[in-house]
Structure formats: structure tokens, C-alpha cells
Amino acid sequence: MERAPLSAAPPPRAPLIKNLEFKIGLLLVITVLLSAAFVGYALYARGAFQATRRLVLTASDVDGVSVGMPISFSGFPIGKVSRLQLSEDGQVRIELAIPSEDARWLRKSSVFTLEKAIVGGAKIKAATADLKDPPLEDGAVRPLLSGDASKDIPVLMDKVKAILANVEAITAAGSPINRTLGHVEVVTGRMAGDNGVLQGLMGSSEKAEKVAQTLDHANTLLASLNGVSLKVDGVLSKTDSRLFGANGIMDQARESVAKLNAILGDARESLKKADAILANAQAASGDVKKITGDVAAATTDLGQLRLEVDDTLLKVNHLINELNKKWPFARDVELKTP
Numbered sequence: 136m137e138r139a140p141l142s143a144a145p146p147p148r149a150p151l152i153k154n155l156e157f158k159i160g161l162l163l164v165i166t167v168l169l170s171a172a173f174v175g176y177a178l179y180a181r182g183a184f185q186a187t188r189r190l191v192l193t194a195s196d197v198d199g200v201s202v203g204m205p206i207s208f209s210g211f212p213i214g215k216v217s218r219l220q221l222s223e224d225g226q227v228r229i230e231l232a233i234p235s236e237d238a239r240w241l242r243k244s245s246v247f248t249l250e251k252a253i254v255g256g257a258k259i260k261a262a263t264a265d266l267k268d269p270p271l272e273d274g275a276v277r278p279l280l281s282g283d284a285s286k287d288i289p290v291l292m293d294k295v296k297a298i299l300a301n302v303e304a305i306t307a308a309g310s311p312i313n314r315t316l317g318h319v320e321v322v323t324g325r326m327a328g329d330n331g332v333l334q335g336l337m338g339s340s341e342k343a344e345k346v347a348q349t350l351d352h353a354n355t356l357l358a359s360l361n362g363v364s365l366k367v368d369g370v371l372s373k374t375d376s377r378l379f380g381a382n383g384i385m386d387q388a389r390e391s392v393a394k395l396n397a398i399l400g401d402a403r404e405s406l407k408k409a410d411a412i413l414a415n416a417q418a419a420s421g422d423v424k425k426i427t428g429d430v431a432a433a434t435t436d437l438g439q440l441r442l443e444v445d446d447t448l449l450k451v452n453h454l455i456n457e458l459n460k461k462w463p464f465a466r467d468v469e470l471k472t473p
Contacts, residue, residue, distance in 0.1 A: 186234070186235040187214075187232045187234055187235065188232075188233045188234075188235055188238045188274075189230060189231070189232065190233055190241070190274075190275055191228055191229065191230055191231070191274070191275070191276045191277070192229040192231065192247055192259075192277055192278070193226045193228055193229075193276060193277075193278055194226070194227050194229065194278070194279035194281060195225075195226060195227070196227070196281065197219065197227045197249070197279075198251070198257070199249075199256055199257030200216060200229060200249065200257055201216065201219075202217065202218065202219060203216060204216045204257070204259060206231055206233075206247075206261060207259070207260050207261070208240045208241075208260070208261045208262075208263075213233060213234070213237035213238075213261070214231050214232055214233035214234065214237065215231070215232060216229055216230070216231060217230050217231065217232040229259075229279065231259075238270070239270065240261070240263060241261060241263065241270065241271040242263050242265065242266060242268035242270060242271055243268050243270075243271055244263060244264050244265055244268045245261055245262065245263045245271060245277070246261070246262050246263075246280065247259065247260070247261050247277055247278070247279050248260050248279070248280045248281070249279050249280065251281070259279070391454055391457060395451065395454050395455075398450045398454065399451070401443075401447050401450075402444065402447040402448070402451070405440060405444050405447060406444075408440055408443075409440050409444075412440065
């Protein structure tokens with residue numbers, strides 16, 4: 136019996152993805168859109184779509200300045216360098232792109248400087264003295280001031296060399312400073328003696344002892360003068376009490392003056408009586424007989440008046456003698472009788 140040949144079965148086919156071409160195209164479109172959005176966001180983040188103002192700075196040397204370098208105001212970046220080029224006169228033109236919202240910090244009085252530090256890169260800084268000045272217009276051209284710290288290095292090195300030379304001259308042997316320190320050491324050594332600072336100032340212990348003795352004598356003299364002044368004060372106090380105290384010389388002098396005034400009053404009364412007697416004598420001069428009679432009476436009255444005047448003058452003389460004995464009224468006074 137013959138067997139019929141067996142036929143091989145075909146392999147199973149994978150099921151087809153529906154709308155495969157559409158999905159692949161959509162994936163490509165989404166990828167392109169995402170790439171475009173990323174690029175747009177990157178450009179937006181870098182300020183590519185931000186409104187800016189153009190500012191041109193001119194300088195003779197811009198070593199260290201490059202495109203993209205920021206410009207700062209009070210330490211905050213407000214723009215960046217967008218282009219560098221040379222002008223016809225050999226000056227360097229630095230174009231800056233300043234965002235419109237940050238351009239308000241720049242005024243016509245603003246100053247722009249390029250600072251080159253010894254360590255680190257160059258920096259462009261803006262400074263405005265008065266923010267009330269008119270704003271800086273778009274496309275303005277301003278000079279760029281340069282401050283290169285490395286230019287001061289040679290001058291600084293020369294100063295350092297001069298300072299080191301002065302220090303070497305000061306510290307050298309035989310220099311004035313060393314001689315002064317030697318003298319100070321000698322003085323401090325003298326001060327270590329018994330008389331201390333005084334010996335250091337005078338130079339030897341003998342001179343210091345003489346000065347100490349002189350000071351002792353001066354203290355003794357001052358003590359003596361103090362005692363003398365106390366005695367003088369006592370004498371002055373006693374003199375004051377004798378002169379102006381109760382029952383003192385001034386009181387006695389005052390009483391003597393009162394007595395003198397009384398005696399002088401008596402003398403004036405006696406003189407008035409003498410004047411009256413003389414008037415009577417003149418009135419009786421026409422009649423000789425009457426004159427003879429009146430002369431005897433007048434002689435008697437004149438004798439009595441003379442006695443009264445002499446007594447008054449004796450009292451005055453005695454009182455004056457008493458005043459002359461009392462200081463400070465001592466003086467020569469002489470009274471003469473008529």
C-alpha cells in the first residue's frame with residue numbers, strides 16, 4: 136500500500152498594525168514640534184525674543200573683552216556684549232545689547248568702566264550718579280574708561296623696593312635706630328639702681344642723691360615758711376582785733392575826736408565872748424571918761440577870758456598828745472597860744 140506524501144503547513148503571519156503609516160507620521164510630527172519648542176524655549180531663555188536697546192562703547196584697548204561678556208550695574212547683569220569691531224580711526228567699538236526693562240538704569244550721566252584685575256577676567260561696569268537724569272537713548276555712543284590694576288604693579292614694586300631699602304638701612308649695624316636703642320638700654324640700666332628713674336635721668340647716683348637732698352631741704356624750707364605764715368596770720372589777727380575790735384584803737388580815736396569837738400565848741404564860745412567885749416570897747420571909745428571906767432571892767436573881763444582860752448587850749452593840746460601816742464595817728468601837731 137502506498138502512502139500519500141504529507142504537505143508542510145505554512146507559518147502563521149503576524150497581525151498587521153492598523154494605521155501604521157499614520158502613527159509613524161504623527162510620531163515624527165510630535166518629535167519635530169518638541170524639538171522646535173525646546174529650541175524656542177532655549178532662545179527665549181537666552182533673551183532672543185526680548186526687546187533690547189543698542190549701546191556702543193568706544194575704547195583704545197579691549198584686551199580681555201569677548202562677545203557675550205556681561206555688563207553689570209551695582210553687581211547685577213543688565214546686558215551683554217553682542218559685537219566687537221574696529222572703527223576707521225583705530226578705536227574699538229563694543230556693541231552692547233541691553234534689555235528694555237533694564238535700560239532704565241542707564242542715564243546720560245552714566246559712566247562705563249572696564250576693570251582688569253590681577254586675578255580673574257575683565258569686567259564692564261556701569262555707574263549712574265543720579266537716576267533722575269534723562270534716560271540714555273537707543274544707539275548712544277559712550278567712552279569706555281579703563282582701569283587696569285596690572286599697570287600699577289611696576290610702581291608698586293618700586294615702592295616695595297624703596298620700603299625694603301629703608302627697612303634694611305634702619306636695621307643695619309650702626310644705624311640711628313640701633314644707637315637710640317643702645318642709649319635706651321643704658322638709661323634703663325641706670326634706672327635699675329637705688330634711685331630709680333631719677334638716677335636714669337641724672338646719669339649717676341651721686342647727682343640723684345644731690346637732687347633728693349635738695350628736695351628734702353626744699354620740703355624743710357616750705358615747712359618753715361608754713362610756720363612763719365601761721366605766725367604772721369596770728370599777728371595780723373591780733374592787730375585787726377587791736378585796731379577794729381571792741382575798745383580798740385579806732386574806738387578810742389573816735390572817742391578822742393568827739394572830745395576834741397566838744398573842746399573846740401568851748402573855744403568857739405570863748406571867742407564869741409571876746410568878740411562881744413571888743414565890740415563894747417569900740418562903742419565906748421567916744422567918751423574918754425566912760426572909756427576909763429569901762430577899761431577897768433574890760434580888763435577884768437579880758438583877764439577872765441584869757442584864762443578860759445588858755446584852759447581850752449591846754450585841753451586841746453593834751454588831747455592831741457594822747458592821739459599822737461596812738462598808732463596810726465602819730466604826727467607832729469603844734470598849737471601856739473596867741
